[in-house]
Amino acid sequence: MTIEVTDAQLVERCRAGEAAAWNELVERFSRYVYAIAVRAYRLSEHDAEDVFQDVFARTFERLDSLRDDAAIRPWLAQLTRNACVDRLRAGAREQPTEEPLAEELDAEMERLDDALDVRDGLSALSDDCREVLDRFFARDESYHTIGEALELPAGTIASRISRCLRKLRAILEGRKPSPDTSGG
Amino acid sequence: MVPHDEERLGELLGLLPPAPAGWVRAAQELPFALRGLDEIIQRARTDAEFRVRLVADLEAALAAAGYETRRPLLDAVRERLPELDS
Numbered sequence A: 001m002t003i004e005v006t007d008a009q010l011v012e013r014c015r016a017g018e019a020a021a022w023n024e025l026v027e028r029f030s031r032y033v034y035a036i037a038v039r040a041y042r043l044s045e046h047d048a049e050d051v052f053q054d055v056f057a058r059t060f061e062r063l064d065s066l067r068d069d070a071a072i073r074p075w076l077a078q079l080t081r082n083a084c085v086d087r088l089r090a091g092a093r094e095q096p097t098e099e100p101l102a103e104e105l106d107a108e109m110e111r112l113d114d115a116l117d118v119r120d121g122l123s124a125l126s127d128d129c130r131e132v133l134d135r136f137f138a139r140d141e142s143y144h145t146i147g148e149a150l151e152l153p154a155g156t157i158a159s160r161i162s163r164c165l166r167k168l169r170a171i172l173e174g175r176k177p178s179p180d181t182s183g184g
Numbered sequence B: 001m002v003p004h005d006e007e008r009l010g011e012l013l014g015l016l017p018p019a020p021a022g023w024v025r026a027a028q029e030l031p032f033a034l035r036g037l038d039e040i041i042q043r044a045r046t047d048a049e050f051r052v053r054l055v056a057d058l059e060a061a062l063a064a065a066g067y068e069t070r071r072p073l074l075d076a077v078r079e080r081l082p083e084l085d086s
Helices: A007-015 A019-040 A045-065 A069-094 A102-122 A127-138 A143-150 A154-172 B006-014 B021-028 B037-046 B048-056 B058-064 B071-085
Strands: none
Touching: A007 A019, A007 A045, A007 A069, A019 A045, A019 A069, A019 A102, A019 B021, A045 A069, A045 B021, A045 B071, A069 A102, A102 A127, A102 A154, A102 B006, A127 A143, A127 A154, A127 B006, A143 A154, A154 B006, B037 B048, B037 B071, B048 B058, B048 B071, B058 B071
């Protein structure tokens, strides 16, 4: 289990010039920015990479203009959305492309926000649980691959995933997860 | 947040795969890549010749002035050049 630094604390430390805090901020939001670009706006990997770098460069340069440090997430989301729209429109000048519909975008952004909330909940789990859930769901690894990486029998992975999901659910619902002694 | 069952939690976790490691590393190195930005802008304000060289060929002007010409720095200087006209 890790001690979670709040978004506001992280922003404050970045502003103070702490390199480690900047690394953590990029780490914390990299998946979110990436997902907005490739899932919500369906950008190509090439365009998504440009947007990704652009968003973090702007974040670094403009962090002082953020009025509410705790609002870094919606601020980043808006920066990313603007960068994606710019990219789509620039591309459309050369080759017509379809921008996603506003309702679709809003629904996808809501799902990604939900996903980030769930991901935040992972930090309250044990390292083992966090890793097994991330490998299986986010990295799409097989039981076999996970078993090899974590030196566990592949046959135990499914039950471990199920147990860790129950714990995650309990955490997100504000309940204390039931203890177990299996290390998962 | 709306409560979710375990199946839905799994789906949501799947929406956020890791960004490519190289992209994350490049973003983490931005503070180093952008080192010198303020100095460049300040010099461009006070040194008309340098400003002209920047506008004519940004990358060559920065390289000649001894800066590393990484893309984030080039983009950031390019973005701030218009403010020098005001």
